[in-house]
Amino acid sequence: MVFFNRMFMRLSSNYFFYFALLGLISPYLSVFLDGQGFSSRQVGEILAFITATKIVAPSLWATLADKTAKPLLIIRCGALLALLSFCLLYWFSLPEVNAYWFAQYSTSLYWPITLCLACFMLFWTAILPQLEVHTLNSLKQSSKIYARVRLWGSLGFIVLAVIAGEVTTVVGSQAFPGLGVITLALLFSCTLLLSAKKTIRLTKTKATIAIIDKLTEWRFIRFFIAGLLLQVSFAPYYGFFALFLRDLNYSGLAIGLVISLGVVAEVIAFIFMGVLFKRFSLTTLLVFSLAITALRWFLMPVVADSLLGLAIIQLAHAASFAIYHSASMRFISSHFTVMQQSRGQAIYLGGVYGIGGAIGAYITGLLWLEGQGADNAFIIAGISALLATFIMAFNKRQWR
Known part of the structure; x- marks a missing residue:
């Protein structure tokens, strides 16, 4: 029992x-980049560039982990x-490095900072799957114990989102990289406490190779396009929401609390997903999530001046993320064979989150105009989610 408690704490x-x-990162990276003097367009370009690493990174690290059979080393x-x-x-x-760089090269640190963030994202994506x-x-x-372990991830998000909001108010955007270094140092220290487990190498079979037929089925193409449009719609929220509220x-404290409220709603939704799966089809859950998300983005500019209205809108994150993500994972689990699951996940997540996120970030950067175009950005996001709703709704056959 003592060993189990120790293992639970380490995980x-x-x-x-x-x-x-x-x-x-999710709320405050744009605040940091804005503090470095980058324009909205440049912020959008940087976010698009680093998000694009998700297209190849999951498959790259998954292949490396399979070949080495050492997921802990990859972590x-x-x-x-x-x-x-x-x-x-x-x-x-x-500031002194920034000033020296400009004096030497008569340009900003746009590319050095972009490359640092791209490298970080490339390496960071190696951790979670493994x-x-x-x-x-x-x-x-054990799904019950896993849920308890995973809950600590949501708590971590809430804690640092609130702390970072307050620290950013007091210290400024310069606090961002410092907080990141401290958090990553603690994460790396925790990975050293994990105990290695034996892994089993799977031999290749015909079932692992023949995945193209699954990818070209119309039901998967419809599902993929809807997911991509959803991620495009999330760009103003993931990339610029903290700037919008600022x-x-x-x-800073209010921003952190508002963002954290969405995560709390997400956790509660995850808890009740078992009940929802018993009562509703996958198609119904996906369409509902997309429709609520579209409504959420359309209402965002309308209610943003009211803290109460903003808090109510944030509760929609339960549908926008938790319900949609859970239903998506169940769809992928049922669509691909057991031997195709890893690649199916990598292709879907890399394509949807990588391509969709990058396109959304770039478009939002163009529309944002230092905050003057924020309303338009959220309206376009709403249209993207609404289009995804229509694509998923006109489905001749209900997915279970």
Whole structure:
């Protein structure tokens, strides 16, 4: 029992600091880039560039993990290299370095900072898939215990989102790289506490090769396009939401709490997904999530001046992310064979989150106009989610 408690704490701490970093990056990266003097268009370009690494990174790391059969080594290398990338970002963001660089080259640190963030994203994406594999193997596939471990990830997101909001208000955007370095150092330290587990190499069979037929089925193409449009619609929220609230004169603490409220709604939705799966078809859940998301983006500019209205809108994150993500994972699980699951996940997540996220970030950067075009950006996001709703709704056959 003592061993199990120790293992639970080690696994939970890794999830806590991994998602704590997400609680820093997702809301506040745009605030940091804005503080470096980049325009909205440049911020959108940087976000698009680093998001595009998700297209190839999941498959790259999954292949490496399969060939080495050492997921724990991949986790530790990913955490260490991500930490080094963020240390370099911290150095480039120092005012004296920025001033020296401009004096020497008569240009900003646009490309050095972009490359630091791209390297960080490339290495950071190596951690979670292998951590999931390691955790499930360690817990012997116990979904109940896994849910408790995963909950610490959501808590980490909430804690750092709130702390970063307050620290950014007091110290300024310069706090971003420092908080990132500290969080990544703690994450890397926690990966060193994990115990290696035996992994089983799977031999290739015909079933592992013949995946193209699954990818070209109309039901998957429809599902893929809808997911891509959803990720395009999320770009103003994931990339510019903290800037949006800051321009509306919300405090750093209020921004952190508003963002955290969405995560709380997400956690509650995950808890009740079992009940929803029993009562509704996958098609119904997907269409509902997309429709609520479209409504959420259309209403965002309308209610953003009211903290209460904003809080209510944030509850929609339960449908926008939790319900849609859970239904998507169930669809992929049913669509692909057991031997195709890893590649099916990598292709879907890399394509949807990589391509969709990059396109959305670039378009939002063009529309944002230093905050003057924020309303238009959210309207376009709403249209994208609404189009995804129509694509998924006109489905002749209900997916179970």
